[in-house]
Amino acid sequence: MRVNEIFYSLQGEGSYSGTPAVFVRLSGCNLKCPFCDTRHETYKEYTDWEILQEVMKYSPCRLVVITGGEPCLQLTEELVNLLHMHNCFVAIETNGTMPLCDGIDWVVCSPKFGFCPNAGLKLQHIDELKVVYNGKGQDMSLYDDIRAEEYCLQPCDVGDADENRRILAETIDYIKAHPKWRLSLQTHKLIGIR
Numbered sequence: 001m002r003v004n005e006i007f008y009s010l011q012g013e014g015s016y017s018g019t020p021a022v023f024v025r026l027s028g029c030n031l032k033c034p035f036c037d038t039r040h041e042t043y044k045e046y047t048d049w050e051i052l053q054e055v056m057k058y059s060p061c062r063l064v065v066i067t068g069g070e071p072c073l074q075l076t077e078e079l080v081n082l083l084h085m086h087n088c089f090v091a092i093e094t095n096g097t098m099p100l101c102d103g104i105d106w107v108v109c110s111p112k113f114g115f116c117p118n119a120g121l122k123l124q125h126i127d128e129l130k131v132v133y134n135g136k137g138q139d140m141s142l143y144d145d146i147r148a149e150e151y152c153l154q155p156c157d158v159g160d161a162d163e164n165r166r167i168l169a170e171t172i173d174y175i176k177a178h179p180k181w182r183l184s185l186q187t188h189k190l191i192g193i194r
């Protein structure tokens with residue numbers, strides 16, 4: 001498996017925000033989003049066993065977040081089963097354009113069909129829908145028919161303090177008007193960790 005990096009931190013976003021997690025970032029993506037700032041291209045080949053050994057360095061942390069790039073390009077049920085055998089809870093962060101392997105415990109989907117052609121959803125089940133919000137011009141009706149356990153709306157970080165304040169205020173307004181959504185902040189950026 002092509003692994004970009006494995007590191008231990010706190011989950012910064014979404015439902016498990018603040019929870020210690022081992023992040024396994026797999027290399028490669030099937031999309032080219034215009035705003036993508038994830039450096040996932042470089043990699044080293046790992047066997048499933050080598051990934052497990054790396055994850056186990058941070059035992060007893062149980063939460064393992066498989067991310068990317070697009071992790072569904074590579075993730076297999078065999079690796080998920082191996083992690084389960086060692087008491088891990090396996091979450092994935094996906095763009096939702098590819099089928100998932102079986103056994104994943106928590107599916108976080110951040111759809112990209114608003115930004116990329118051919119980014120339609122292929123998932124049967126989503127635990128956490130995560131949408132990056134740009135402000136009140138954004139068409140949120142695109143997400144009306146997507147079923148999930150939790151709906152997380154994340155203000156877009158555009159790298160400008162005034163604009164970020166406006167987007168945050170409009171995100172809060174939207175959530176107050178549509179209370180099935182909850183606020184997701186990139187807390188790792190706020191507190192200066194990975």
Ligand code: SF4
Pocket residue numbers: 029030031032033035036037038068069070095112
């Ligand atoms: S799906 Fe994610 S990793 Fe892939 S190009 Fe888009 S933002 Fe980047």
